């Protein structure tokens with residue numbers, strides 16, 4: 001028997017949006033909490049059952065302006081822990097530069113390729129993982145400069161990727177808001193959840 005695909009989201013509303021589009025016979029969707037720590041712990045607990053063939057970190061995200069528009073879908077080529085490191089008077093040092101492992105985890109190449117083929121209008125690129133939602137133009141500009149291939153920011157992908165521990169992993173996001181000065185009232189949640197549901201129909205096709 002073929003093992004199902006596990007999709008982990010941060011919150012229940014995201015899980016509902018994925019379930020609305022995904023094939024329930026082949027895709028299991030679980031909300032595991034906001035942020036990389038909750039995502040890693042929740043994903044590790046679920047994967048410890050040995051019941052899944054691959055894991056996807058899915059949900060809504062902020063889009064880098066000019067790279068991923070509100071309402072679009074992005075496929076994470078790499079999930080990057082963008083605030084894991086050290087601040088210095090001369091700038092931020094990544095965990096890679098500090099010599100403590102890597103803050104960059106590539107999505108499984110075959111999974112990323114098949115998702116890209118199944119979702120031809122989706123934007124492929126890096127997705128940065130942050131514990132704090134960006135809320136100023138200065139931080140948005142610094143992140144855009146530091147991660148020129150990043151298309152979106154969210155709060156869980158890197159944590160899920162760490163927990164995947166070699167099991168095929170990828171990140172799939174729909175864009176609810178532009179990254180920049182905080183304006184929560186402008187988040188287009190309905191549009192983003194609809195785009196996430198539509199994209200989720202491709203999950204099993206891509207992974208099957």
Ligand SMILES: O=C(O)c1cccc(C(=O)CC[C@H]2O[C@@H](n3cnc4c(=O)[nH]cnc43)[C@H](O)[C@@H]2O)c1
Pocket residue numbers: 010011033034035059060061062063130132133134153154155156176177178179184
């Ligand atoms: O209102 C807030 O500031 C807020 C803080 C924490 C979580 C949320 C959520 O809505 C949880 C869902 C999920 O959304 C992802 N997300 C969406 N937009 C962004 C963003 O611009 N930057 C980072 N993450 C974003 C994230 O993965 C949350 O877990 C709202």
